[in-house]
Amino acid sequence: MKVPVSWLREFVDIPEALSGREVSDLLLGVGFEVEGVDTVGDVRGPLVVGRVKSVEELTDFKKPIRWCHVEVGAANGNADTPGIRGIVCGARNFAEGDLVVIALPGTTLPGDFTIATRETYGHVSDGMICSVRELGIGDEHDGILVLPAGSATPGDNAFPILGLGDEVMDLAVTPDRGYALSMRGMAREAAIAQGISFTDPGTQLAQLPEAGGSAVQAASDDYQACDLLVLRTLGNYNPAAPTPDFIKARLAAVGVRSISLAVDLTNYVMFELGQPLHAFDADKVTGTIRARRAKKGEVLETLDGVTRNLTPEDLVIADDARVLSLAGVMGGAYSEISDATTRVVLEAAHFNPTEIARMSRRHKLSSEASRRLERGVDRMLPPVSSARFAELLMAHGGATFEGTSGVEQAPNPIVIAFDPQLPGRIAGHSYDASNVEKILMSLGCVVDSSKSLWSVRIPSWRPDLAAAIDLVEEVIRIDGYENVPATVPTAPAGRGLTELQKLQRRAGLHLAGRGLVEVRNYPFVGVAEFDALGIPANDSRRHAVQLANALSDEQPLMRTTLLPGLTGALARNISRGFNDAALFEIASVSLLSADQSATGVTNPPRPSVLQRPSATDIAALEALLPEQPLHLGVLLTGALKPAALGVKQTPVTWSDAIDIALALGIELGVEIEVATGDYAPWHPGRCAALSINGEQIGYAGELAPRALENLGLPKRAVALELNLSALLAAANVVASAPAIWTFPVAKEDIALVVKADVVATDVMKVVRNAAGELLEDIRLFDVYEGSQVADGHKSLAFALRFRAQDRTLAAEEVAAARQAGVDAAAKAFGATLR
Amino acid sequence: MSAPNKSFDPVEVTTLSAKALAGFVKDAVSAISAASNLDELKEVRLAHTGDRSPLSLANREIGALPPAAKAEAGKRMGESRGAVNEALAKRTAELEALRDAALLAEESVDVTIATGVRAQGGRHPLTTIQEQITDVFVALGYELAEGPEVESEWLNFDALNIAPDHPARTMQDTFFIGSEDSGIVLRTHTSPVQIRSMLTRELPIYVICPGRVFRTDELDSTHSPVFHQVEGLVVDKGITMADLKGTLNHFAQAMFGEGIVTRLRPSYFPFTEPSAEVDLQCFVCRGASVDNPDAPCRTCRSEGWIEWGGCGMVNPKVLVASGIDPEVYTGFAFGMGLERTLMFRHGITDMRDMVEGDVRFTRAFGLGV
Numbered sequence A: 001m002k003v004p005v006s007w008l009r010e011f012v013d014i015p016e017a018l019s020g021r022e023v024s025d026l027l028l029g030v031g032f033e034v035e036g037v038d039t040v041g042d043v044r045g046p047l048v049v050g051r052v053k054s055v056e057e058l059t060d061f062k063k064p065i066r067w068c069h070v071e072v073g074a075a076n077g078n079a080d081t082p083g084i085r086g087i088v089c090g091a092r093n094f095a096e097g098d099l100v101v102i103a104l105p106g107t108t109l110p111g112d113f114t115i116a117t118r119e120t121y122g123h124v125s126d127g128m129i130c131s132v133r134e135l136g137i138g139d140e141h142d143g144i145l146v147l148p149a150g151s152a153t154p155g156d157n158a159f160p161i162l163g164l165g166d167e168v169m170d171l172a173v174t175p176d177r178g179y180a181l182s183m184r185g186m187a188r189e190a191a192i193a194q195g196i197s198f199t200d201p202g203t204q205l206a207q208l209p210e211a212g213g214s215a216v217q218a219a220s221d222d223y224q225a226c227d228l229l230v231l232r233t234l235g236n237y238n239p240a241a242p243t244p245d246f247i248k249a250r251l252a253a254v255g256v257r258s259i260s261l262a263v264d265l266t267n268y269v270m271f272e273l274g275q276p277l278h279a280f281d282a283d284k285v286t287g288t289i290r291a292r293r294a295k296k297g298e299v300l301e302t303l304d305g306v307t308r309n310l311t312p313e314d315l316v317i318a319d320d321a322r323v324l325s326l327a328g329v330m331g332g333a334y335s336e337i338s339d340a341t342t343r344v345v346l347e348a349a350h351f352n353p354t355e356i357a358r359m360s361r362r363h364k365l366s367s368e369a370s371r372r373l374e375r376g377v378d379r380m381l382p383p384v385s386s387a388r389f390a391e392l393l394m395a396h397g398g399a400t401f402e403g404t405s406g407v408e409q410a411p412n413p414i415v416i417a418f419d420p421q422l423p424g425r426i427a428g429h430s431y432d433a434s435n436v437e438k439i440l441m442s443l444g445c446v447v448d449s450s451k452s453l454w455s456v457r458i459p460s461w462r463p464d465l466a467a468a469i470d471l472v473e474e475v476i477r478i479d480g481y482e483n484v485p486a487t488v489p490t491a492p493a494g495r496g497l498t499e500l501q502k503l504q505r506r507a508g509l510h511l512a513g514r515g516l517v518e519v520r521n522y523p524f525v526g527v528a529e530f531d532a533l534g535i536p537a538n539d540s541r542r543h544a545v546q547l548a549n550a551l552s553d554e555q556p557l558m559r560t561t562l563l564p565g566l567t568g569a570l571a572r573n574i575s576r577g578f579n580d581a582a583l584f585e586i587a588s589v590s591l592l593s594a595d596q597s598a599t600g601v602t603n604p605p606r607p608s609v610l611q612r613p614s615a616t617d618i619a620a621l622e623a624l625l626p627e628q629p630l631h632l633g634v635l636l637t638g639a640l641k642p643a644a645l646g647v648k649q650t651p652v653t654w655s656d657a658i659d660i661a662l663a664l665g666i667e668l669g670v671e672i673e674v675a676t677g678d679y680a681p682w683h684p685g686r687c688a689a690l691s692i693n694g695e696q697i698g699y700a701g702e703l704a705p706r707a708l709e710n711l712g713l714p715k716r717a718v719a720l721e722l723n724l725s726a727l728l729a730a731a732n733v734v735a736s737a738p739a740i741w742t743f744p745v746a747k748e749d750i751a752l753v754v755k756a757d758v759v760a761t762d763v764m765k766v767v768r769n770a771a772g773e774l775l776e777d778i779r780l781f782d783v784y785e786g787s788q789v790a791d792g793h794k795s796l797a798f799a800l801r802f803r804a805q806d807r808t809l810a811a812e813e814v815a816a817a818r819q820a821g822v823d824a825a826a827k828a829f830g831a832t833l834r
Numbered sequence B: 001m002s003a004p005n006k007s008f009d010p011v012e013v014t015t016l017s018a019k020a021l022a023g024f025v026k027d028a029v030s031a032i033s034a035a036s037n038l039d040e041l042k043e044v045r046l047a048h049t050g051d052r053s054p055l056s057l058a059n060r061e062i063g064a065l066p067p068a069a070k071a072e073a074g075k076r077m078g079e080s081r082g083a084v085n086e087a088l089a090k091r092t093a094e095l096e097a098l099r100d101a102a103l104l105a106e107e108s109v110d111v112t113i114a115t116g117v118r119a120q121g122g123r124h125p126l127t128t129i130q131e132q133i134t135d136v137f138v139a140l141g142y143e144l145a146e147g148p149e150v151e152s153e154w155l156n157f158d159a160l161n162i163a164p165d166h167p168a169r170t171m172q173d174t175f176f177i178g179s180e181d182s183g184i185v186l187r188t189h190t191s192p193v194q195i196r197s198m199l200t201r202e203l204p205i206y207v208i209c210p211g212r213v214f215r216t217d218e219l220d221s222t223h224s225p226v227f228h229q230v231e232g233l234v235v236d237k238g239i240t241m242a243d244l245k246g247t248l249n250h251f252a253q254a255m256f257g258e259g260i261v262t263r264l265r266p267s268y269f270p271f272t273e274p275s276a277e278v279d280l281q282c283f284v285c286r287g288a289s290v291d292n293p294d295a296p297c298r299t300c301r302s303e304g305w306i307e308w309g310g311c312g313m314v315n316p317k318v319l320v321a322s323g324i325d326p327e328v329y330t331g332f333a334f335g336m337g338l339e340r341t342l343m344f345r346h347g348i349t350d351m352r353d354m355v356e357g358d359v360r361f362t363r364a365f366g367l368g369v
């Protein structure tokens, strides 16, 4: 909220020496964040009020010029004419006797324009008669600024009159402190911050004259929503009466445009005291003004020109004929104050904050009024603020007081039982009871400290104080957070990270250690991305959690796979000239079960917050959510190693993707099994299905050419995606020591010719099983297809290592084991030795 | 090879004379020094110590000497051979050193051309800062708590004393799943993990919860709809605001250096009471830039303090919603934005760098921040 320092000073003593920055620092200490401090107008130097004494029209020039004598009183004048200055002026919208603003020589106006005595049009011009625009305080009109007659004396300093030079603090007010959205509330906080006493303008009812007419009557049909409605009726209002400059200046400083006196005064009193007010043209009102629910089918054209359909959820202010306004949110166009209005009825009411918040949300309308009312406004303020308005409208708009009416249902005062030791127990720092009492009283609380458990009555302007802990906060805040000491609590012996948490780190370190670069993509995806990847229509990955309010219509879904994000990141890198990129991401995906809806349920559980939810409630809450396992995604293109002298760059191939998975498995002590896979978006002939103990965990290999083309990615890019949660869960964290056999090794190679579609790892498994326990290791070292083998066949060359635990193997033993493997392969796959 | 001379009477043998031996030694030593490489030296060695060398030939004559002369001749011969062998050994060592030096010179390469042949990977700084912060608290005895990103509205809002009409619940801030009434949201903060911890863990609770969160902000240089927070929660008997303050100071020092402190300013969060904003003392200028135009500080904009996060004492209503008796237990919670922390700690000027996945960005952070 914008707070002009001069306005604040009206309600609280602030040492003159304090700058706006220093005042805002005071308020920072009691919890108001300072967004900035600005000075109104960029004017320096002797700017004074003058009265035009004489005007001589000069006609010898191309344009009409005036040679004026201006009375500047105590602000000195020429040596020969004390108190009078001669000024040449090109504008014509002023007359002899008018009060104007004079920039005396030495004044600097906006744009760093310094006024000096100079000779022009045959006269010595000794200053300047200023316009609003030249002063930088508005651009409504070009002419000279003429002050209201009698509003000042020649020679007066013009700065305070124009609000120039005033410092305006921009302070952030937290949502619990609605009372601080006013000069009154901020002044109280400034008094508290300085530890000085405060006279509350919000409790001083203006003395209004005897009612001299017939007041519009008030009623409330819903005391739950509106428990206080006060109307003040005023007649004989002069709709042409100008808003006083100081009010205009203050409204401009807080960011409100001047409209008409009556409307300006509603805003002025709202910023002064905190009470939103609404002024109606009383002649447009038929019968009684009441707060009531809107009826189905009623409509209201609001001041912003929008016609709104109302429902019984809306609270309105209406008369006997029609709806006049959306209560506390925005007025209606029909009863708006116009330049023909001569009778004004002012509404000041107390509304249930929740009602206002809901209406504001429903109609997507947020106003200065609703912002205050939804935070809670002082229940006692409507009579005071409406009287203040009436007083001002009579003073500046010539209005006469016709009468007051009001209805209310008084609430019970809020009294909190308070243990004065509690602030100390919460802060870890003791507070004297007398200090606690003093702080509570400075807030406006009425404290009965006669018993050990105090009774604290909460002031009407602090609806946010509802429990003892709220008072604790106030005590600690006002005493100062800086007085709270610093200690470190001793936690019980912790168990450190869980195995899964440690393994997740290890997976990331392992992958980065292999030269992969981690990315963290947004989780939002869209159907077009699934289409580009070639994911089939019935694939479960398309059954994705759907956002109600996605930022982009293109990506309304939560990812079920990491590949869309990775392909996007890869494309960005390539577009920036990095054609060799090895990316990985570890993140959760959202997987709906077949019976979960993409848009959730219609009647979600909402357990009470007044107790721990039951096990059933907790289970029902969990059942709302998709499964969210961690996935690992890897996407590679180009060469894994960067180009360097003497190093041949080899592009990544399908096997690199599989290799990364297998190596990670080894790192985590898990044996990942590889089988032929067929799963979009992988190349159906170059896709490995990965599993652990028969459970499918992911896929690796080369991406399908169609998908790469759709995505604009280089040919032959390879990818891996697996369920990392499943992999980590299977990790063997406590490895068993291997038997280290030291007898000599016997090496044998075999080349088996099989049909081309036989899977190498299947052959290897069969040979391994048949060769028995003497076989220490088997490795595929060559695959050959060509003229040396029959058409449609390939040769698989395996290196075998045999070793026994307790003896040097005899040649016959090795030969027998080898032959057993060959025979088994022959039986299983029709393999022949090459 | 001739046999020992047995038919001779003992006679003076000229080749064993001192003078003759000295001559042989002199010839040998000079030939040894003249050898310019190991191959030449091998020739020299064969010529002067081999079977047919003058010394070897002379040696054969010793057997023919009268017994009285044998000893003296033998001694002379030993000395002579010793002198030659010593010269040989010395020259061998010299020539081997020369050969080795020449070999090394010949094999030398420009080692600088090897630069860059290793693929450089990297972990995202948002990952590693989460780990770094977690480690600070694990060292204090905390445990790492986690929760889902698609979260129930009840855990994200209701249980945290964020009333149904609180402005934060509107679609302007919160991503809803399906519709505004589905009861499912993308978590807007890591705070639901607090509730999960209180619902599932034994008291006392000391947990640290880093994670990804979501708000409906468009991506620009300082905002992102997806960002990260870290949140700490302690619930124990007798926990005070002083404990909160001390813990934050410890955290600040672990992350930003010895002696760095934090400052609390009154604020408001529905789930804490009292609530405070946390300011971090500027770890670059430590406040020296304040009112000192000669030494401005970019990190804190010469304010001396950097806004870091929010904190407070757990609101009793939140404890009640989790089934914890606020008359027995109190707690504190604090939370910080990790992108923001990275930005001021590492001088990252644009949020988008953390989002786009440019390999240059992540590689700069290596395996840890």
Ligand SMILES: [Zn+2]
Pocket: B282, B283, B284, B285, B286, B287, B289, B297, B298, B299, B300, B301, B302, B303, B304
């Ligand atoms: Zn600094």
